[in-house]
Amino acid sequence: MLFTGDGSYIRNWSVLVKNSFQTVSPYEFLSDKYVNLHYSHNFGSLLLHIGNWKPAISVVQNIGWGSLSHPEYQQYVDFKTREKGLYESGVQLDNILRMKYLNVAYMGFGAGAYYRYGPYASANASDNLAFTFSMTFSSK
16 A cells, blocks of 8 residues: 555646645655645735735645655556655645635635755756646635
8 A cells, every 4th residue: 555645736737736745746756654744824815905806825835755665566667755855835826816606605716836845856947846726615
């Protein structure tokens, strides 16, 4: 039973998946022992408020470590392990566009930018950058 669910990055079309790595492809890393730390702070509309437009700004930090006991058992599969630590940081801007939904709730659309750094970062800086789209649903 190996863990591969670290990443949600798909080139040219990435959707925000909370508590996952936004700059990591779905099967890029493989591990049987791992720990992930996901931290985000939502400032709400405190930092940016223009008339009725109130986008919510969040800062995000994702960190993960992992190891694989017997990598030689995995044949014909291209993968990496995360012994040195996987790091990414990002900024998310939600509710850029916000609409009423059935006069009951609000649906919001947003975007974010994330950057991978550290030992598993690509040599090409643009390959470490990921842009995401988000959708929120709230009653307020």
